[in-house]
Amino acid sequence: MIQVTNLTKRYSSVLAVDNISFNVERGGVIGFLGPNGAGKTTTIRILACYHPATNGTATVAGYDVFKDSIEVRKRIGYLPESTPLYPEMRVREYLQFRGKLRGMVGNDRKSAIGRVTDRCWLGEFINRPIGQLSKGMKQRVGLADAMLNDPEVLILDEPTIGLDPTQIRETRKLIRELGERHTVLLSSHILHEVEAVCSHAIIIAKGKIVANGSPQELRDKFSSEAKVIAEIKGPENEVEKxxxxxxxxxxxxxxxxxGWVRLAVKAKQNCDVREGIFKFTTANGWSLREIRRDGATLEDFFVQVTAQQQQTRSR
Ligand SMILES: Nc1ncnc2c1ncn2[C@@H]1O[C@H](COP(=O)(O)OP(=O)(O)OP(=O)(O)O)[C@@H](O)[C@H]1O
Ligand SMILES: [Mg+2]
Structure with missing residues (x-):
């Protein structure tokens, strides 16, 4: 549904996106994850036909974002990082205006506005001027706008930013539901958001893709290198030996x-050393008060891969 091949974007001296390639299949929610300045918004803007790439190609829903940008725009809904809205317009007027721009008319437009205002909990604000809405409510207007033409692909740049915890939870639920019928690409720098919402994650750092897989695959990849933590009461030298x-x-x-020796044990690939630790502890008559795998999270993985990327760049 989205194909990116050797995409590069340079802003004069800044290489924001550095020769990236990835494919996104139809359906599901794909997280585009990375720290500040990683190149998420830059990539998303290229996919949403907002600005051209310096090099490389990208297609969305089968259309080239450079050569067929009109066709791409018809098939996507885009929520930008900061939603440009007209403060003097009322929510209903704004959505009518946006519907008109998309060529929607009559009852089709009316029912689409009803559908998106329901889904984005905007019913009670529908006649309020946008300038009077809070930041989170404005974000919901932006989301409603992105969903107006029931697009095949939704591209959402940090969709939960500025929302309160209840709205964050509701929005994540909505995004998961949207992923059942649409292909959703969302950017985020919040790890647990991606773990909670996405079926697939692409991690970008310093303009390069550093990992690509399901949250579970990424976690497994990292946990094979996870540590075992153990606390044993015994003579330190002998325990260590x-x-x-x-x-x-x-x-x-x-x-x-x-008197307690705390061990952080790094095991070789695919080795589980917990049983061995337990056996030698009891054989020596020592006490064991804790033994556990140091829970690898996607966060650990994220920190590790982005740090590696940083080191590679600074060499
Ligand atoms: N219009 C621009 N002109 C010059 N440099 C830019 C421009 N837009 C972005 N950049 C630079 O490109 C790099 C990538 O920025 P981008 O906005 O894509 O990052 P991001 O991953 O979306 O970060 P954030 O999480 O902060 O939104 C940064 O170094 C940024 O300073
Ligand atoms: Mg951004």
Whole structure:
């Protein structure tokens, strides 16, 4: 549904997007994730036909964003990072105006406005001037506008920014529902948002794609390198020696407090060292008060891959 090939965008001296390629299948919610300045908005603007790329190609719903931008625009709904709205217009007037621009007429436009105002909880504000709305309400007007023509593809740049916690929850629920009928690409720098909402995540840092997969795949990739944390009561040197001699142990950090030795054990790929730690502890008559896998989250993965990218760039 979205195909990006060797896309590059340079703003004079700033290389904002650096030769990226990815494909997005039809349906589902895809998270475009990255820290501030990663190149999310730049990529999204190219896909939404807002500005041209310096190099590379992109197609949305089968149409080239450069050569067939009119066809692309008909098939997408785009929520920009900061929604440009007319403050003097009432919500209904604005949506009517936007519907007209999209060629919607009569009852079709009326029912579309009814549908999107319901879905974006705008019913009670429909006759209010936009200038009088709070930031979060304006965000909902932007979302309603993006959904007006029931587009095949929804491109949402940080859709929950500025919303209160209840609205964030409701908006995430709405986005999940939208993903059942549409293809939704949303940008975010909030990890748990992507974990909660997306079926697939593309991580970008410094203009480069650093990871691409389902949140579970990304987490698994990271957790194979996760640590095991153990706390054992015993002589530090002997505990450390025993642990280092254990099959599958690659490295270990040791710290002691009040007679308890705290170990952070890095295991070799696909090795689970927990049983081995338990066995040698009981065999030595030592006490064990904690043993657990250090829970790898997508956040850990995100921090790790973006830091690696940063290092590569600064070399
Ligand atoms: N119009 C512009 N002119 C010059 N540089 C720009 C312009 N827009 C973006 N940039 C630069 O391009 C890089 C990528 O910016 P972009 O807005 O795409 O990042 P982002 O991932 O959306 O970040 P954020 O999470 O802060 O929204 C940044 O270094 C930014 O300063
Ligand atoms: Mg941005």
């Amino acid at each position: 025993s642990i280092r001699g254990l099959t599958g142990v690659e490295d270990v950090d040791v710290a002691s407090t009040n």
